[in-house]
Amino acid sequence: MSVLDLPSPRLEEWHWADMAALKAAAESTPRAASAAPAELFLDIEGPRLLFVDGMFEPAHSRPGRIQVGRIVPETEHPLGRQAEGEGWSLHLGREEAVTHIQIVHLGSGGENHVPARLVLEEDAVASVVESFAGSGWANRLTNIVLGKGARLMRSVRLVQDDGFVSLRDEAEIGEAASLVSIFLGAGGMGSRIDGALTLTGKGAFAEMGGALLTRATQKQEAAVVVRHENVEGTSRQLWRAVAADRSAASLAARVEVARGAQQTDGEQSLRGLLLQRSATVNLKPELEIFADDVKCAHGATVGELDRRALFYLESRGIEEARAKALLTRAFVADAMERIGEEAVREAFVADADKWLEAAL
Amino acid sequence: MMLKIEDLRAEVDGKEILKGLSLSVNAGEVHAIMGPNGAGKSTLGYVLGGRPGYEPTGGSAVFEGQDLLELAPHERAAAGLFLGFQYPVEIPGISNVQFLREALNSQRRARYEAPLSGGEFLKLARAQADALGMDQEMLKRPVNVGFSGGEKKRNEMVQMGIIGPKLAILDETDSGLDIDALKAVGDGINRIMRAPDKAVILITHYQRLLDYVQPDFVHVLAEGRIVRSGGPELALELEREGYGALVA
Numbered sequence: 001m002s003v004l005d006l007p008s009p010r011l012e013e014w015h016w017a018d019m020a021a022l023k024a025a026a027e028s029t030p031r032a033a034s035a036a037p038a039e040l041f042l043d044i045e046g047p048r049l050l051f052v053d054g055m056f057e058p059a060h061s062r063p064g065r066i067q068v069g070r071i072v073p074e075t076e077h078p079l080g081r082q083a084e085g086e087g088w089s090l091h092l093g094r095e096e097a098v099t100h101i102q103i104v105h106l107g108s109g110g111e112n113h114v115p116a117r118l119v120l121e122e123d124a125v126a127s128v129v130e131s132f133a134g135s136g137w138a139n140r141l142t143n144i145v146l147g148k149g150a151r152l153m154r155s156v157r158l159v160q161d162d163g164f165v166s167l168r169d170e171a172e173i174g175e176a177a178s179l180v181s182i183f184l185g186a187g188g189m190g191s192r193i194d195g196a197l198t199l200t201g202k203g204a205f206a207e208m209g210g211a212l213l214t215r216a217t218q219k220q221e222a223a224v225v226v227r228h229e230n231v232e233g234t235s236r237q238l239w240r241a242v243a244a245d246r247s248a249a250s251l252a253a254r255v256e257v258a259r260g261a262q263q264t265d266g267e268q269s270l271r272g273l274l275l276q277r278s279a280t281v282n283l284k285p286e287l288e289i290f291a292d293d294v295k296c297a298h299g300a301t302v303g304e305l306d307r308r309a310l311f312y313l314e315s316r317g318i319e320e321a322r323a324k325a326l327l328t329r330a331f332v333a334d335a336m337e338r339i340g341e342e343a344v345r346e347a348f349v350a351d352a353d354k355w356l357e358a359a360l
Numbered sequence: 361m362m363l364k365i366e367d368l369r370a371e372v373d374g375k376e377i378l379k380g381l382s383l384s385v386n387a388g389e390v391h392a393i394m395g396p397n398g399a400g401k402s403t404l405g406y407v408l409g410g411r412p413g414y415e416p417t418g419g420s421a422v423f424e425g426q427d428l429l430e431l432a433p434h435e436r437a438a439a440g441l442f443l444g445f446q447y448p449v450e451i452p453g454i455s456n457v458q459f460l461r462e463a464l465n466s467q468r469r470a471r472y473e474a475p476l477s478g479g480e481f482l483k484l485a486r487a488q489a490d491a492l493g494m495d496q497e498m499l500k501r502p503v504n505v506g507f508s509g510g511e512k513k514r515n516e517m518v519q520m521g522i523i524g525p526k527l528a529i530l531d532e533t534d535s536g537l538d539i540d541a542l543k544a545v546g547d548g549i550n551r552i553m554r555a556p557d558k559a560v561i562l563i564t565h566y567q568r569l570l571d572y573v574q575p576d577f578v579h580v581l582a583e584g585r586i587v588r589s590g591g592p593e594l595a596l597e598l599e600r601e602g603y604g605a606l607v608a
Contacts, residue, residue, distance in 0.1 A: 311411050312449040316463035317437035330453025
């Protein structure tokens with residue numbers, strides 16, 4: 001049991017984290033799963049892995065190139081280092097490609113931990129979709145190493161009914177390699193999406209972003225640090241938060257540009273939408289730049305739905321609730337558009353729509 | 361009678377803007393409402409459209425036998441009212457096609473008509489875009505985003521053509537248009553709305569749109585009420601002599 005080691009909210013990086021919800025989820029008693037595993041896989045061909053309460057389920061899996069086995073986490077991160085046990089890994093050699101990998105994590109209560117490791121050598125290509133469903137505390141550590149010219153597309157959706165999902169991503173992105181990770185928090189759980197991406201090679205590309213949708217008294221959070229250590233790197237952090245009722249969504253995004261990492265192009269766009277004034281969106285964009293030839297842009301705004309746009313839609317015959325749903329959907333759409341694979345993007349948009357129908 | 365407005369009073373931010381306005385519009389008629397800035401022209405459009413913050417405080421507006429002021433904005437649209445905006449709103453993330461199909465089918469459902477399929481809708485939308493000289497590619501773009509002033513107004517007319525309302529209230533549809541766009545918009549109004557079962561209220565500051573869309577009646581709005589009504593010759597008189605003489 002690890003809950004005693006939880007980070008303190010007195011630490012600045014953990015200020016908005018809902019560790020009480022995490023603790024409650026970890027101590028929750030298991031109950032029957034709310035979803036059938038088969039329904040959680042998208043209808044696309046590719047390797048599939050199912051983890052139920054952190055245990056690999058071969059009966060619902062066809063892992064292909066993916067290895068399942070014990071992984072010892074190598075991180076100082078206070079939650080990530082607790083993700084010890086049976087996990088999954090993928091190692092692709094030069095120019096190898098495995099796409100449409102699906103990993104489903106189904107929880108029934110209590111805590112579960114799964115580490116993962118992805119290593120892509122030169123010019124290798126992979127894409128992974130992960131889905132979190134059920135309940136309990138799901139804790140994950142994902143280590144990513146991309147060699148020269150390697151490309152990884154990662155799409156992660158959190159649709160647990162309740163409980164808590166904590167994700168820690170640590171990535172090293174080599175020369176001209178590309179990592180795109182897009183997250184959607186559209187369930188009833190609390191969350192902490194935590195990322196540390198380091199652009200180690202020249203001309204690397206790193207993107208981490210997505211949408212957090214919160215309602216009732218739920219709290220979701222993303223905290224990402226992107227570090228440029230080499231020249232000509234590009235990074236994008238595009239996050240959208242939609243908060244209803246008395247919920248809170250928090251986004252902290254940081255870009256660090258190391259000395260000598262010239263011609264860095266870093267962009268952050270953090271936007272929050274309050275569906276009611278009782279809700280909260282916290283935004284914290286940060287830039288720390290130690291090079292002089294750098295282009296870094298950041299924008300952070302929180303607001304309500306545009307009343308003029310709302311009336312415009314209504315005046316054309318669209319009912320108020322539907323007009324609100326359309327505008328809110330449009331607000332999160334640019335985050336979801338970053339998902340390259342159409343079938344995956346559509347599934348994520350459908351999850352967001354389902355959330356909107358319930359929240360509005 | 362299609363629309364009967366009697367002694368309508370309305371406030372914006374607690375200030376009375378419409379001060380007892382009366383106007384009757386029959387099917388088949390085009391009415392122009394002209395007047396100086398600040399007379400309450402746009403307020404009239406918004407009050408009839410049901411925009412929040414434009415609060416009717418007295419009088420009545422009856423549209424096809426229904427109390428218009430009691431209806432929500434989307435119900436007014438389904439009843440056949442179309443409000444053309446002076447400043448059409450940009451909506452990132454929603455395409456024109458998606459928006460208009462949603463709008464049209466919402467109205468059809470409200471009238472117990474079958475919704476149009478994607479294919480049927482596209483055919484209709486393309487025909488209207490063509491008729492207004494709007495590039496079909498613009499149908500796929502987000503609503504009004506990056507459109508020029510003239511393109512936004514053409515888009516309003518495309519929307520009107522697709523929706524096919526009974527009564528169009530067009531607020532300063534001519535502002536910001538060059539001569540080609542003005543002609544296209546004028547032709548659009550005539551083609552879509554000049555019919556025995558339809559009517560138009562053109563709200564405008566200038567005479568120039570009226571060169572293309574002949575009004576049957578011209579009204580002068582000042583200080584929140586209609587101060588004078590006449591035929592098309594009244595617009596010419598206003599153009600010649602200005603509002604000063606009439607309003608004083």
